[in-house]
Amino acid sequence: MKDFLSLSIANLLNEYIFVYDFLDSYDLKLKDDELSKSFREFFDSLDEDKLEEKGLSIDLLKEQFVNFMNAMTADADTIEELESITIVGGVNKYGEPENVELTIRKGEVICIVGPTGSGKSRLLADIEWLAQKDTPTRRQILINGKVPDKKRRFSIDHKMVAQLSQNMNFVMDLTVEEFVRMHAESRLIENADEKVSAIIDEANKLAGEQFQANTPVTSLSGGQSRALMIADTAILSRSPIILIDEIENAGIDRKKALELLVKEEKIVLMATHDPILALMGDRRLVIKNGGISKIIEVSEEERQHLPYLQALDEKLVSLRNQIRNGEILNE
Amino acid sequence: MKFITISGPPSSGKTSVILKVIESYKLQNQRCGVVKFDCLLTEDDKLYETKGIPVKKGLSGGLCPDHYFVSNVEACVEWGIELGLDLLISESAGLCNRCSPHIRGVTAVCVIDNLSGVNTPKKIGPMLKFADIVVITKGDIVSQAEREVFASRVKVVNPRAVIMHVNGITGQGAFELATVLNDTEDIDTLKGKQLRFSMPAALCSYCLGETRIGDAYQMGNVKKMDF
Structure with a gap:
């Protein structure tokens, strides 16, 4: 498993588009000069008091980020296709x-x-x-x-x-x-x-x-x-x-x-x-x-009723359309 | 006794989900009780009573509901043990999105509904982000696409949680939720346990009954907007 906290932010954003979803969900904004940092450095630079107001902390944020990356990258390939x-x-x-x-x-x-x-x-x-x-x-x-x-x-x-x-x-x-x-x-x-x-x-x-x-x-x-x-x-x-x-x-x-x-x-x-x-x-x-x-x-025998049922159905649809179009039913 | 905290925004379907889960437990001859926390008024205790479920009601009135919850939850557990319950559920509404009633070592469930909109998951704080199980309700009335988008947004903010869909009306999914909840470990007391996250704070003149507006009347933990 990759060490997502140590890799550079720019590389991660490039490889995994869903990293943006994480940033968006946690209302985190990256400045241009932060892209070369790792997420560990970025999270450590955040203001702990501001995070707490939102019900977060640096440690929790790191934990959630690693969980998120593991969950998003692990899926798909490990579960076999259903036949x-x-x-x-x-x-x-x-x-x-x-x-x-x-x-x-x-x-x-x-x-x-x-x-x-x-x-x-x-x-x-x-x-x-x-x-x-x-x-x-x-x-x-x-x-x-x-x-x-x-x-x-x-x-x-x-x-x-x-x-x-x-x-x-x-x-x-x-x-x-x-x-x-x-x-x-x-x-x-x-x-x-x-x-x-x-x-x-x-x-x-x-x-x-x-x-x-x-x-x-x-x-x-x-x-x-x-x-x-x-x-x-x-x-x-x-x-x-x-x-x-x-x-x-x-x-x-x-x-x-x-x-x-x-x-x-x-x-x-x-x-x-x-x-x-x-x-x-x-x-x-x-x-x-x-x-x-x-x-x-x-069975084929049962299916033979299908044309008859469909004709009935079509009849009903056409009557419905006549009513919808403001016509008078004529038959 | 097993103890579980269930929380979620008002009207998300907590009570309906709990009633259906308890029905499942009853079939296995398990005795369940509920503590219902609310602010001003709740009639839900009567719903539980009519089903023969032991229930205690706690109204926080003029206090922060979260603070009221944490000051009383230990006694609730003692009450449940005294009654000889197999399972006690605490139900509390997350009235501000910063609410965080979850306790370390106690299974925490957050209930949210599909109708609340796809941006809701990111607006809810620790109550959702640090829950063990997220129950999504009201799936029967929205499109498959909206259900899938909603669940994926929940997964983004809480990748660790087990996400389950439960229909509070038909009970679809309730048996399965009960199975998952059954893995909870028994506890004897909450003494010494810790909240998963600190609660929203307030300690200012308005907490003490101040009603006048103006800087001169504001003391204590006051926070100002940036303009």
Whole structure:
């Protein structure tokens, strides 16, 4: 491990752009002639009284800096890429065994069905927490067929599940571009510009009505917001699993949304009772009494209903548009 | 008895998180109690009472809430031990961002919420920067992007902390938080223990009831702005 306190500030800033984040967060300002110093010399030159007013001290600052540098440089490379997850069954709420071992690979779409309170959230929580028979369901989650590294549980950069649900909002008052850029910058990726424009393009392909890069996120319609959230999560989120809590059939192309997530090699878990979405998936997990009671492989036969359902859906959309456009329904 | 300090800005969801964590402990037949510190008024003690959780309320009134906390926390621990609790949680609001109720050798949790804005992590002092566990709440109502940005900003100011997302309404994440908190070591007393960081100071004429404005009335620890 490098001795970050002894290296020259200029070199560190050059090599690790996130050092600026640290300085900014602790409200530390560097003068030009300090760049050749080491961080140890810089911290030692600070006024201890002024630091204390902010709830800091020189020693604590040094400690936080070393922790920060170690945390930021250690990550990424040490945790292996996810190819598949395996859910090894535990028990339902009556203690009856689930008797399943389900492996889900990148790019698969799995629907989770069952009434409210049946245990869908617990299943997702087990995946998020990488349960090792230590949750109420006694399930075990494997990554790439093996027991996962313990570090994964607490690494915010390796969070397993990204969530998209109906009641989510943008709370920040930024334009679409500023918003996506902020997300990209927090990921410390190099080609931020490219990603930002890719996300806006993809989101516009999903949204029924187009929006611009300079549209404030708070003025997007429901469909546009969802389109932006899906495109952003598909392209920028590091989480390998995307949980979608129903996609309302308004102002967004749901088929394209799923295709985008699959193309970005996400595992898609969808809590839905919409027959079209269910048939777009590969498998359905049926949850009952807190346990996985059945796994239904979507068959070709079942999928034959899809054209009919889609025709119905299109019909409904066109009727909706007629109403929106102030027309009279004619049929 | 295990003892944990939980603090966080007002309305960040501390009480909801604690209630859900205690539900988890109850399933394991553990007895939990809460000490709720606040300033002028709190109704949260009733929330705990209706759930059958032993609770003590401390209102600091005209005193700095942090100073009130540290003067009373030792007695709180004695109270918890007397009741035979397995776990005592102290809940206090960080009313100024310089608050620092954490104690060395006692697991310290800071609760902050996604709605408070992405610049909030750097504005909060020792309460967040020196916590062992940071719990982020209200994730269900903001976008995935905002959740990720918020968590990464918390990590910048407190790289050592375990960062967890807990939903105070559905309880998602509470079981996991309870598992992590369970690693806390038992203590017998707080006597002789130290705060992790000195508390915000004040010792001036206004502490003693002065109300008039003007240099002539200001004595003691007074700090002036630069113009």
